[in-house]
Amino acid sequence: MKGMDAPDDARLLDALFTVIATEGWRGVSPSRLQAAGAGLTPAELVRRFPSRFDLLRLHADQVAATVAAGTVPGQGGTPRDRVFDVLMRGVDALLAHRAGMLRLIADMRRDGVLAMALAPILQRSMARMLDAAELDSSGPAGAARAAGLVGVWLMTIRAWEKDETADMGPTMAALDRALDRAEQTARSLRLGPGDLAPPPPEA
Numbered sequence: 001m002k003g004m005d006a007p008d009d010a011r012l013l014d015a016l017f018t019v020i021a022t023e024g025w026r027g028v029s030p031s032r033l034q035a036a037g038a039g040l041t042p043a044e045l046v047r048r049f050p051s052r053f054d055l056l057r058l059h060a061d062q063v064a065a066t067v068a069a070g071t072v073p074g075q076g077g078t079p080r081d082r083v084f085d086v087l088m089r090g091v092d093a094l095l096a097h098r099a100g101m102l103r104l105i106a107d108m109r110r111d112g113v114l115a116m117a118l119a120p121i122l123q124r125s126m127a128r129m130l131d132a133a134e135l136d137s138s139g140p141a142g143a144a145r146a147a148g149l150v151g152v153w154l155m156t157i158r159a160w161e162k163d164e165t166a167d168m169g170p171t172m173a174a175l176d177r178a179l180d181r182a183e184q185t186a187r188s189l190r191l192g193p194g195d196l197a198p199p200p201p202e203a
Helices: 008-021 030-035 041-047 052-069 078-091 095-109 112-132 138-161 168-189
Strands: none
Touching: 008 030, 008 095, 008 112, 030 041, 041 052, 041 112, 052 112, 078 138, 078 168, 095 112, 095 138, 112 138, 138 168
């Protein structure tokens, strides 16, 4: 697979979310991607991306890379502040494909196979967000942090779906509340400073 910064990858992801916005996840096909301007023939798409889920991995990698590129090493601040910053930058990176993302989220809630396939992609993506926030994502503790961050991310995205404001105030408020809950759970489990355990379920 080519690097995530390759020009055709940007075109491909634009085409992917154009197709998802109009046809839904199950409507994604090599021929439709080509027609939407992917810049690759159906045969090339199948060769590079044998599974449609490989396209979602590519997108997740692009979002994580965008966040990492905007991170200043030794940025300082509290772990919570750094996590808040990287997650909001992750949300910002979704805006270019908002219509397709909203349709994908809706499809995920109806499609158990899609939801299960997205779980490890989200876990890996959140591990990279932890790295950008200068928190350890390795080992069992790192896996727990990443799993907690998946919960925080999903709660934030739930608010983002309905947030049409320019400053994304409701989304930021939802992220703040999600981090509060995650920190409270981490304390109850006696995890170390900066750990993010999965938040308790919604009431």
